Amino acid sequence: MxxxxxxxxxxxxxxxxxxxxALCQVLVRDGAKVVAADRxxxxxxxxxxxxxxxxxxxxxxxxxxxxxxxxxxxxAITEKxxxxxxxxxxxxxxxxxxxxxxLDEKTFANASxxxxxxxxxxxxxxxxxxxxxxxxxxxxxxxxxxxxxxLRDLSHYSGSKGAVMSLTKAMAGELAKKGIRVNCVxxxxxxxxxxxxxxxxxxxxxxTALGRKGQPGEVAExxxxxxxxxxxxxxxxxxxxxxxxxx
Numbered sequence: 001m002x003x004x005x006x007x008x009x010x011x012x013x014x015x016x017x018x019x020x021x022a023l024c025q026v027l028v029r030d031g032a033k034v035v036a037a038d039r040x041x042x043x044x045x046x047x048x049x050x051x052x053x054x055x056x057x058x059x060x061x062x063x064x065x066x067x068x069x070x071x072x073x074x075x076a077i078t079e080k081x082x083x084x085x086x087x088x089x090x091x092x093x094x095x096x097x098x099x100x101x102x103l104d105e106k107t108f109a110n111a112s113x114x115x116x117x118x119x120x121x122x123x124x125x126x127x128x129x130x131x132x133x134x135x136x137x138x139x140x141x142x143x144x145x146x147x148x149x150x151l152r153d154l155s156h157y158s159g160s161k162g163a164v165m166s167l168t169k170a171m172a173g174e175l176a177k178k179g180i181r182v183n184c185v186x187x188x189x190x191x192x193x194x195x196x197x198x199x200x201x202x203x204x205x206x207x208t209a210l211g212r213k214g215q216p217g218e219v220a221e222x223x224x225x226x227x228x229x230x231x232x233x234x235x236x237x238x239x240x241x242x243x244x245x246x247x
Contacts, residue, residue, distance in 0.1 A: 004228045005032035009081050011074075012036055013064055013122055014091035016043025018192035019142065019223070021050075022216035023089055026224045028052060035077050035085060037062035038092070064092045064118030070125050084129040086137040087227045090119040090164075093142060095194050100155040108156045115160035120167060127171075127180060136179035140226045141168050142219075143184045145242050152203070161186075165238050172236030181235050183226045188242030190214045209244025 010027045014020035015036030024034045028051045035058045038044040044059035051057050060076050063069040078084050094114045096107050123139050130137045146154050147161030165184060172182040189195065189204040191213040205211060219241050225231050226239070 004030040004224070004230070005087070007031060007033060008087055009033050009035065009077065009083060009085040010087035010089065010227065011077065011085035011122070011126065012089045012091055013062060013118070014038060014093060014142075015047050015059075016040050017047075018091070018194055019187065019190060019216045019219050020089070020091035021047045022220035023091060023223050024048075024051065024057075026217070026220045027087075027227070028057065030224060030228070032087065033057060033081065035060055035073075037073055039063050062092075062122075064090075064122055065113045067121055067125070070122055074125055074129070078129075084133075085126055086130065086135060088123060088126050088137070088139045089223055089227065090122055090139070090141045091223075092118055092122075093194065095154070095157055095198070097153045097198055097200075098156075099153050103156055111156040111160045112163075115157070116163040116167070119164050123171065123182070127175065130180060131178060134179075137181075138227045139171070139180065139182045140223050141182070141184040142223075143168070143186045143238060145186050145188050145240065145245050148186050148238070148240070149246070151200075168238060169236040176235045181226075181231070183231070183234055183237045183239070185219060185222055185226065186238055186240045186242065187219045188214055188240070188245045190216060190219055192216055204245065207246055208242065212243065214241065214243055 016038030036044040036047040041061040060073040062073040143164040144161040146158040168184040
């Protein structure tokens with residue numbers, strides 16, 4: 001086992017599957033104690049059951065759109081570890097495809113609430129505790145190539161992920177001198193439940209240099225790097241993990 005994280009506590013939202021689950025596995029491999037947070041508590045429990053020494057880790061129910069839910073989860077984390085998490089990975093997200101002229105208010109709001117507001121709310125809650133303790137930390141957000149390039153039939157999703165990119169840079173500037181680094185990753189087409197039943201592959205793979213979908217673990221390795229001290233001079237970076245999209 002690597003000791004990149006030396007027993008630090010890492011909170012992973014969306015930890016019940018996809019990139020979030022893969023990241024939990026990588027972080028534990030590298031020495032972290034992991035909290036898998038998900039709106040679906042059962043899938044978060046399943047993630048923890050897959051980890052070595054599952055008793056060292058924690059599954060929590062968390063709705064990232066609810067400050068009450070976030071605070072309750074962080075209270076449970078603090079009670080177990082006697083410290084708030086110093087590492088945060090905002091992997092929770094939603095994706096529904098529709099052309100802009102067919103979007104209804106509910107679908108638009110859901111993308112904004114989960115992808116953008118949820119990222120902010122979770123980060124804010126943990127950062128407040130770290131600042132109070134004058135403790136260092138690292139936050140990594142998941143944006144998307146949709147946020148950087150804009151994708152057809154995903155105007156709402158693209159907008160929410162573009163907002164995550166801007167949020168990352170703004171918070172990074174605020175927090176760097178306080179010992180908290182904030183960065184983000186822009187995944188391309190990744191083989192996760194979120195995209196598996198969509199026609200995105202047909203529109204993205206032809207423009208991807210590697211000509212294939214990425215795997216969750218390939219993104220998780222980059223996320224773990226950004227949370228580690230190996231990336232100590234990276235602040236406000238938005239790193240593409242796309243297999244060479246548009247090349």
